[in-house]
Amino acid sequence: MIYNKKFINKDFLLFRLDFVKNYGAAFNIFSGNRIFLSLISIIFSILLIYLIYRKNTLNQLDLFAYSFILGGTIGNGIDRILKGFVIDFINLNIINFPVFNIADISINVGFIFLIYRIFRNKQ
Numbered sequence: 001m002i003y004n005k006k007f008i009n010k011d012f013l014l015f016r017l018d019f020v021k022n023y024g025a026a027f028n029i030f031s032g033n034r035i036f037l038s039l040i041s042i043i044f045s046i047l048l049i050y051l052i053y054r055k056n057t058l059n060q061l062d063l064f065a066y067s068f069i070l071g072g073t074i075g076n077g078i079d080r081i082l083k084g085f086v087i088d089f090i091n092l093n094i095i096n097f098p099v100f101n102i103a104d105i106s107i108n109v110g111f112i113f114l115i116y117r118i119f120r121n122k123q
Contacts, residue, residue, distance in 0.1 A: 011093070020088040020099040027098055034084050041077030045070060061117045068110030075103035 024031030025040075048070040055063055079086045088099040 014092065014094055016091045016093055017089050018091045018099055020091075021085040022088045022099075023085045026104075034080060038077065038081050041073055041080060044073050045077060048073065059117075061113055065110045065113035065117070068106045068113065070110075072103040072106035072108075072110065075106070076101070079103075 022028060023034070025037055030037055048066050051058065052063065052066050052070065058066070076086045086101065086103075088101045088104070090101060090105075091099045
């Protein structure tokens, strides 16, 4: 990840805004593999669109989950395809955690919905 603080460097109570070019995926894994990560984004987007399109087989929670994941995947995918990197900007002050963006939050919220549904169905 490349930190560039000339654009953004604003401190808030629980987080700081930083401009970070992330050339990899989560936690900067696969850094420098733009084509591979772009293809993964495209493939997952197509799969999620297909699953959402077949919404008559999904319950409401699955539909929300896939929609959140799709939104985040498309957001990060567009950055990666057009720029070669994803722009991360949310830096948590309260814990030592990698810088992330809104698309990452959307993907994680979607997975939380899916995990919740899995545990709810087991009970």
